Amino acid sequence: MKIYCRSCLKVTKHRQKGLRNPVNVCNKCDISNMPVRLVKSNGETHLGREVKFVEWKGEELGSLAKELHEQPQAGFSCLIDPQYGYSYTWLTTPIKEIISDTKHEDVRTIEFQTKNSSYILYIYNT
Numbered sequence: 001m002k003i004y005c006r007s008c009l010k011v012t013k014h015r016q017k018g019l020r021n022p023v024n025v026c027n028k029c030d031i032s033n034m035p036v037r038l039v040k041s042n043g044e045t046h047l048g049r050e051v052k053f054v055e056w057k058g059e060e061l062g063s064l065a066k067e068l069h070e071q072p073q074a075g076f077s078c079l080i081d082p083q084y085g086y087s088y089t090w091l092t093t094p095i096k097e098i099i100s101d102t103k104h105e106d107v108r109t110i111e112f113q114t115k116n117s118s119y120i121l122y123i124y125n126t
C-alpha cells in the first residue's frame with residue numbers, strides 16, 4: 001500500500017507490522033505513518049487511522065450527531081478517528097462545498113470548504 005511518509009516527505013510503499021495492533025510502516029525509513037491526512041489551508045495537519053463524516057441533527061456544530069457517513073457531503077463535518085463516546089482526533093465545522101474529489105493510484109484527494117477555512121483531505125490506500 002502507498003501512504004504519505006512524514007519522514008520521506010513523499011508517498012512511499014508501506015507494509016503492515018505487528019499482529020495485535022498492526023501499523024503501516026514505510027519500506028524506506030521504517031517509521032509508521034497513518035493513512036488519513038487532513039491539511040488545513042494554514043498548513044495545520046492532522047493525521048489519523050480513519051475518517052468519517054458527521055451528519056448533524058441541527059444546523060449548528062455542537063448539536064447532536066445524527067449519523068456517521070463514509071462519504072462527504074455538504075452540511076457534514078469531517079471527523080478524524082472517531083472513538084467510542086465523544087473523543088476524536090479532529091473535527092471540522094460543517095462542509096460548505098466539496099470543491100473536488102479525485103482518486104489517483106491509491107490516493108483519494110478531497111478538497112472542501114467550510115465556513116472559515118479550506119481543507120484538503122488525503123486518504124491513502126483506498
Ligand SMILES: [Zn+2]
Nearest residue numbers: 005008026029
Ligand atoms: Zn519513509
